[in-house]
Amino acid sequence: MRGQDAGGRLSAAELGRGLGExxxxxxxxxxxxxxxxxxxxxxGEVTRMVPGVAHVEIDAEDRLELVRALGVLKTPTVLVLDADGRIVRRATGQPRTADVIAALGEAV
Known part of the structure; x- marks a missing residue:
């Protein structure tokens, strides 16, 4: 997953659903x-392969305030959060499965 470290934190309330374990x-x-x-x-494939990982999809047009707060400029943008909701990786564009699994290594 090409991207950058992001910093910051998201809560279950901001996401509209619970964080992964x-x-x-x-x-x-x-x-x-x-x-x-x-x-x-x-x-979806990664969440089926890796226990304790959740996938939350957010419609950027419906959540413009959150999009602006996080500086999301294009879709798809993927954030990898650790168990506490800290953003540990951020990438834009379509990721490869292997890259997502590697990025999860930073979160778990």
């Missing part, structure tokens, strides 16, 4: 974004 993959998407659909499949 070990980590959470937060995906910002838009309705007509083809790479977003592929990213959803990749992140």
């Amino acid at each position: 070990r980590a959470t993959l937060v995906q910002f998407s838009t309705a007509f974004c083809a790479p977003c659909r592929a990213t959803r499949r990749v992140l």
Whole structure:
């Protein structure tokens, strides 16, 4: 997962659902974004493979305040959160499964 360290923290309330036991993959998407659909499949596959990891998809158009607060400029943007909701990685574009699993190594 190409990206940058992000810092900051997100709560279950901000996400609209609970955090994963070990980590959470937060995906910002838009309705007509083809790479977003592929990213959803990749992140879903990873959450099935890695116990304790949750995937939360957020419609960027519905959550503009959060998008602006986090500086999300394009979709898909994926944030990797640790168990406490700290943002440990951030990447844009469609990730590869191996890259997501490697990024999770920083969170767990």
